[in-house]
Amino acid sequence: MMKIDVVTIFPGILEGPFKESMIKRAIDKGFVEINLVDLRDYTHDQHRQVDDYPYGGGYGMVLKPEPLFEAIEDLKNHSDSHHSRVILLTPQGKRFDQQDARRLSTDAHLIMICGRYEGVDERVRIELVDEEVSIGDFVLTGGELGAAVVVDAIVRLLPGFLAEEASADESFTGSLLEYPHYTRPAIYRGMAVPPVLLSGNHGEISRWRRKQSLKRTQERRPDLLKKANLSKMDQDYLEEL
16 A cells, blocks of 8 residues: 655645545555645644744745654654655656656655745755655645645556556557547537547557547647657658648
């Protein structure tokens, strides 16, 4: 079972996302244990202070090192895993992608730190953090929503949770966007399902889906094609487009 500890000063933000849909199912079936860790539980003053003004002046507050060091060390000490990977959610981190989700889904214990305000004391980043992650080139009020996104992407890839076929053709798997999908009715408001999908010819369907995937990727995310594993047939089709 994977264990994920999410360190935050606002655990209530994350209670909803982890109690619904597939995440809840993964927890109920024993694929993952998710713990919301209130950073204020690791303070020792009357006001449970987790932040302070930055040295040198400037706008905003900085998360203090003491509670973060105590929290991470405590979570590691109570882990059954020999290695706990500590991830800091921050706009300065590497942009998170599907390959990262797949890689992290093989870890036994993840500890996620939700940044807040102007960020964390630099000594936390230097001494405790294994990698820094961003979900995009924009700034949120805190790392909680980013943590929810990362956890969702990881959990759905846990071995045995989803059928392997369910994620094999998804967008970003193999560096291509997914092909279009259709369901009943075959004709709706004059719009018909492509005949090939009704043909029952699985070979033709597979080729149509591959071409649609290539076309959609070229139109929307041509940058992904640079790292895609393309066959000669794929390349010829892209040249036609």
